[in-house]
Amino acid sequence: MKRRGPIGSPRNGLGGLGGLARIARSGLGGLGGLDRIARSGLGGLGGLDRIARVGLNAAARRWPQDLSETMRYEWSAELDAIRDDPASSRPVRAYRMVAFAGSIALSPAVEEAGAEPVTWRDRVIRPASAAGLTLLAAALFNAVHEADHRAGPGGALALAAAALLMAAIGYRCRVDAVRTTVLMGASMFAFLMAGNQVAVMPFMGWIDILPAVAVWTALTAAGAALAARRRALGILTAVAAIELAAVAGSLHAAHVLGLGFGSAPAWFPLALAPGGTADFGPYFADGTAAFGRLQGSGPAFHASEILLGNASAMVGPMLLCTMFAMASALRRAPRPPLASRPDLRVPLGVAGAVAVLIAGELMRPSGDAAGAALHRLIDNSNVFGFGFLADTPGRVAVALLGGLLAARLGETAHLRRDS
């Protein structure tokens, strides 16, 4: 075998990462020979050695491309040193091998050069914040529907206010808009799937939710990515995302209700309008509904009212999440630091959790009123998705997410002061 010489010898300076990567890729540092050497004496820990190497190889693949092979070589050498350490007993060596490989395999990879580091804290906070934003959007849209139900035309103003609030939060938050959109998409899917625990929507199974969420997530993320360079195209893509999500999420309903697809382009705007704005499709004169999970009777209705009421539960929160994502994506240069502000993370977190608990108590009775579901579906003012607040674990989880989200907003203000 060819001798593997020192990398970055005194002649060429102590090796920078670029040099190491080049040599590691050149074959001198290739892993074939290394693996043969590593397997030549396994110190009675062969099975563990193989498992540890699988973990290290998987971790190396997550690291930046220019470091991946170099780090795999380095970790492999250290793993050999642990395995063959004559000063340690076999159980100690086994423990150290598992700890060494496991820590690398489970820890975040180093970021690309010039990027912000990803910490364990980020791993927890980012998905939790996205879930909190999704719940906030759903709660705000339910409040809009309550306003629709009680104040009629006032609902439009309430929707505008909710959209502006989400946009303001998006503008304020320092987040990666594309990544947050993907996380919000995952949260949206979970929320909609869990939301019909008290059956108030007829078409809210995976066949309805999955296409809607997939289309919204993919196109909104694309819009957020485009917005940085081409604002108009980014916004257009985000609008198309929600329009197509409404169609994708209602195809199954349209098929069951006997509605043609010619009206599909109008489904999204009409889903946001009060019931009765436009009626089309088959007419149910006896007022009896037996669609999907919803069984009830009420006034006579058109098929369109069922479809639009059902679609609104999906596209309403999606629209508000879009406002957040695009406001975040469209923000250009970092803003100047704010005047000195105290660190409000803890009080805001507590206040957020308490506010969520109170809001949950207000929404819960509406969710339980399944008997009134058909009436409110027809006038498109149904509240949806918080049936899980009936259980204590559901209330605790939602309060935790609300508290985390509020604390994150407080953190943003605090960091801006420090920046």
Add this chain to the structure above:
Amino acid sequence: MGSPRMTSSVLKVVAALLADPAAERYGLQLMHDTGLPSGTLYPILVRLERAGWVESRWEDADPVAEGRPTRRYYRLTGQGAIEARREVALMHQQMARATGPVGRARQA
């Protein structure tokens, strides 16, 4: 080439390297000296190397003759040692401010 973000883990690594700035250490030694797990240590070493505080080289040994792969050694650069001393001193000053009155009271 910016300065690395100074966290307690980064301070542990630079303090371990500062104990003997001319000495070269490999990853396991640094894990032992700092008490940091491998998943925390290696990203820090990469960040320090990107910042120019640390340089590395591969062990000058024949893996076939040795029967094991070569290891990678790390040490502070000249500039890295200066910067690291400054950061560690700053940390000591901050700690002294926090514990100073108690210390003086005990001495008095």
